[in-house]
Amino acid sequence: MSDAAEVLISHCRQAGQRITAPRRIIADVVAKADDHPDVPEIYRRVAAIDPSISLSTVYRTVKVFAATGLVERHSFAGGRVQIEPTSQAHHDHLIDIESGAVVEFRSDEIERLQALVARELGFELTAHRLVLYGRPLARKARRARKP
Amino acid sequence: MSDAAEVLISHCRQAGQRITAPRRIIADVVAKADDHPDVPEIYRRVAAIDPSISLSTVYRTVKVFAATGLVERHSFAGGRVQIEPTSQAHHDHLIDIESGAVVEFRSDEIERLQALVARELGFELTAHRLVLYGRPLARKARRARKP
DNA sequence: ATGCATTTGCGAACCATTCTCATTAATAAG
DNA sequence: CTTATTAATGAGAATGGTTCGCAAATGCAT
Ligand SMILES: [Mn+2]
Ligand SMILES: [Mn+2]
Ligand SMILES: [Zn+2]
Ligand SMILES: [Zn+2]
Numbered sequence: 001m002s003d004a005a006e007v008l009i010s011h012c013r014q015a016g017q018r019i020t021a022p023r024r025i026i027a028d029v030v031a032k033a034d035d036h037p038d039v040p041e042i043y044r045r046v047a048a049i050d051p052s053i054s055l056s057t058v059y060r061t062v063k064v065f066a067a068t069g070l071v072e073r074h075s076f077a078g079g080r081v082q083i084e085p086t087s088q089a090h091h092d093h094l095i096d097i098e099s100g101a102v103v104e105f106r107s108d109e110i111e112r113l114q115a116l117v118a119r120e121l122g123f124e125l126t127a128h129r130l131v132l133y134g135r136p137l138a139r140k141a142r143r144a145r146k147p
Numbered sequence: 148m149s150d151a152a153e154v155l156i157s158h159c160r161q162a163g164q165r166i167t168a169p170r171r172i173i174a175d176v177v178a179k180a181d182d183h184p185d186v187p188e189i190y191r192r193v194a195a196i197d198p199s200i201s202l203s204t205v206y207r208t209v210k211v212f213a214a215t216g217l218v219e220r221h222s223f224a225g226g227r228v229q230i231e232p233t234s235q236a237h238h239d240h241l242i243d244i245e246s247g248a249v250v251e252f253r254s255d256e257i258e259r260l261q262a263l264v265a266r267e268l269g270f271e272l273t274a275h276r277l278v279l280y281g282r283p284l285a286r287k288a289r290r291a292r293k294p
Numbered sequence: 295a296t297g298c299a300t301t302t303g304c305g306a307a308c309c310a311t312t313c314t315c316a317t318t319a320a321t322a323a324g
Numbered sequence: 325c326t327t328a329t330t331a332a333t334g335a336g337a338a339t340g341g342t343t344c345g346c347a348a349a350t351g352c353a354t
Contacts, residue, residue, distance in 0.1 A: 017332095018320050018321070018332065022333070023332090053333085056311095061332095079310065080309090097273055107264050114277075117254050119284070122283060127244075132264070133274040133276075135271045137266070165350085166351075187341070201304070202303095206342065206343075207301080207302085
């Protein structure tokens with residue numbers, strides 16, 4: 001059981017949630033995910049450990065984790081909700097519209113401007129969501145295309 | 148038949164597409180949309196004009212329009228594809244976290260940086276989603292809030 | 295007008311997500 | 325360690341957006 005997983009379940013407990021075997025396993029899978037898996041993908045990983053855990057439970061548990069604030073539910077593309085532990089440093093995302101791949105980035109300049117824009121509008125910036133959608137540039141290594 | 152709709156169909160024709168009655172009607176509905184309707188919503192508006200047009204055709208036609216570049220298909224949130232004519236002026240949103248009010252804004256500087264960041268990551272920016280969340284600054288003239 | 299490839303309408307299929315409900319299991323109380 | 329309470333689970337059905345397959349209809353070049 002990873003360290004981050006323990007944090008997840010302890011936060012659940014503090015939120016008055018019951019700690020169950022499925023939740024421990026799901027916490028483990030979510031905590032060790034370094035990508036941005038959707039729920040069906042998390043379910044696959046969970047089922048590889050305990051096939052008796054249902055998809056419904058994965059959906060419900062992810063929601064519970066999100067409520068603790070330790071997991072974010074992104075709606076990047078394609079109608080799926082992708083999950084990410086909140087533990088890492090702030091960053092935004094660029095979605096490859098051809099492959100669906102998620103690229104993480106951080107632009108201090110954009111971060112700064114967001115706060116500036118908010119202030120000009122009379123607000124103190126408290127949060128933001130920035131998602132870029134892009135098509136891969138056909139730089140070098142070009143592949144043959146349809147004539 | 149609106150002017151923007153004519154542009155849509157003429158671009159379709161130039162792309163080697165056949166101009167059909169359903170496509171004319173769908174072009175009209177899409178062109179005059181000032182919101183960001185999803186396909187089922189476009190279908191509702193189309194069906195109000197000609198109920199014989201099928202949902203499948205609306206999906207297919209929207210895809211054709213998107214291929215001309217005059218319509219954008221954003222897969223923003225909630226698993227739906229939202230449509231927007233490329234003609235109208237772009238803007239982003241700031242949400243007042245105290246009142247829920249939506250403030251529209253546009254920052255050319257941020258727009259520019261987004262494209263720049265995308266390019267540095269090896270992508271051509273095709274769309275983006277930026278939402279700021281802020282708390283009103285306690286300056287002067289404060290407005291009454293919800294009781 | 296004729297021929298043929300493109301489009302269409304319809305229903306089935308798909309996929310992510312939610313819901314229902316009977317059963318199971320975690321927790322608190324005794 | 326029981327037992328009672330009640331939340332959590334699993335299975336499957338339901339939902340909603342989107343795509344597919346195919347026969348029939350239609351646009352368009354000739
Ligand atoms: Mn990330
Ligand atoms: Mn808008
Ligand atoms: Zn950011
Ligand atoms: Zn913008």
